[in-house]
Amino acid sequence: MADFMTVLDQSEWFQQGRGPRYRQLFQHISGLVAAGILAPDDQLPSERDIAEIAQVSRVTVRKAIAELVLEGLIEQRQGAGSFVRGGGERFEQSLSSLVSFTENLQARGIVSTSEVLLSGVFRPAPNEAVVLGLSSHHQVARVHRLRRGDGVPMALEHSSLPEDILPRPDKLKTSLYDLLRTRGKAPTRAIQRVTAVNAPAPIARHLELAEGAAVLQIERTAYLATGRPIEFTSGFYRSDIYDFVSELRLE
Ligand code: 16G
Secondary structure, eight states: OOOHHHHTSHHHHOOTTSSOHHHHHHHHHHHHHHTTSSOTTOBOOOHHHHHHHHTSOHHHHHHHHHHHHHTTSEEEETTTEEEEOOOSOOEEEESSSOOOHHHHHHTTTOOEEEEEEEEEEEOOOHHHHHHHTOOTTSOEEEEEEEEEETTEEEEEEEEEEETTTSSOGGGOSSOHHHHHHHTTOOOSEEEEEEEEEEOOHHHHHHHTOOTTOEEEEEEEEEEOTTSOEEEEEEEEEETTTEEEEOOOOOO
16 A cells, blocks of 8 residues: 555655646646556545645645546445455457357356346437338337446446347347347447447436546447348446457558
C-alpha cells in the first residue's frame, strides 16, 4: 500500500501555473495508478484526509475524485470509500467470430447470468422494421437484458427479433443463441457497428458506473444462412472491462 503522506504531499504533484489544482491532483493520482504505486483494490484515504495531506480544499479533492471515477480509475463503494479499480481481468472478445455472450464467458470459466429487464412482443419501431425487414402487420419480440459475469454487470443488451423467430421471448432465461439453436434458427453471420459513447444515467446505473462514463455501444445485426436478418441487438459494454479484438488478414 502506498505511503499516502508522501505520495500526496503537495510538493509531489502541484506546480504553479500548470492548471487548476483539482486537475493536477487528478493527473497525479492517475499517474500513481498507471505506475502501479496504487494497485487495484487499494483504498484511498477519505476526502477529508486527502485534503489535509495534499493541503487543498475538500471541493478540490471531490472534483479530482469525480474525474478519476469518470475515467474509470477509481470506484466509490457505497459506505466503504474510494478504491482503485481494475482488480478483475480485462475481457477480450473477438470481433471476427460469431459467439454469444454465454459462450464467450464460459470459454474463460466465468459464470454468466442474465437479468431480464423487459420481454414481450410489440409492433415494430421504424428502425426495427427497416433492419429486420418487417412490415407494419408483423410483430417484433424484444428482450432487454443485463448481463453479468461472475456477478459483475458487464453489458446491457436490447435485442429485437421477428416474432416468428422468437415467438415466446418470455421463455428466454439464459442464452438467446442456445434457444435459437434448438429452434434451428441460429444466426451464421453478423455485422456490427462499434461506437464510443458516454453512458446516460439509466445505463450507467445498471452497469454500476458513474453517469457519463465511457462505454462501447455495439449494434449487431445477425443473419440466417439464407441471408434473412433475424436479430438486431444494441448493447452497451463496459469499456473498463471489455477489449474487442479483430484479426486482420492481407487480402
Ligand atoms: C453477444 C452479442 C449479442 C447477442 C448475444 C447472445 C456482441 C457485441 N453481442 O453479446 O448480439 O445477442 O451475444 O448471447 O457480441 P446469449 O446467447 O448468451 O444470450
